[in-house]
Amino acid sequence: MSLGSLAWLIVAIAILILFGSIALLVYRITKPLKNVLVDADIIAREADELMANANTLLVDVNGKVSTLDPAVKAVADLGVSVSDLNSATKNLTGKARSSNASKVASAFSTMNNMRKNHKSKAKSSSTATEAATEVTE
Secondary structure (H helix, E strand, O other), X not given: OOHHHHHHHHHHHHHHHHHHHHHHHHHHHHHHHHHHHHHHHHHHHHHHXXXXXXXXXXXXXXXXXXHHHHHHHHHHHHHHHHHHHHHHHHHHHHHHHHHHHHHHHHHHHXXXXXXXXXXXXXXXXXXXXXXXXXXXX
16 A cells, blocks of 8 residues: 555545544434424424413403493593583582572571661660650659
């Protein structure tokens, strides 16, 4: 065997060792990757089931919300009605106060006049009784 063929043999053996180590490295890398792919497939299936459950739940919630919509609208209308009633009550009390204020004032003045008349009559009758008692004595 010549020196050139020995060199080619060494190069061939080195290339075989290099390819063998690369193949071993690729095998060691792909083995955990297969586990990762299996795990990813399991996760994808579970995610699909979860999405299906979420879609079912959303359909159920949407149905219940559509059932509650009339009740919510009725409560909103009731709130508006109560607000209108409060405004009307405030307006009515304001009008009643302004009209009653003059009526109350006139009633008080009438009562004061009646009281004054009663006091003056009481004074005149008391002076008449005092004069009558003086005459009899």
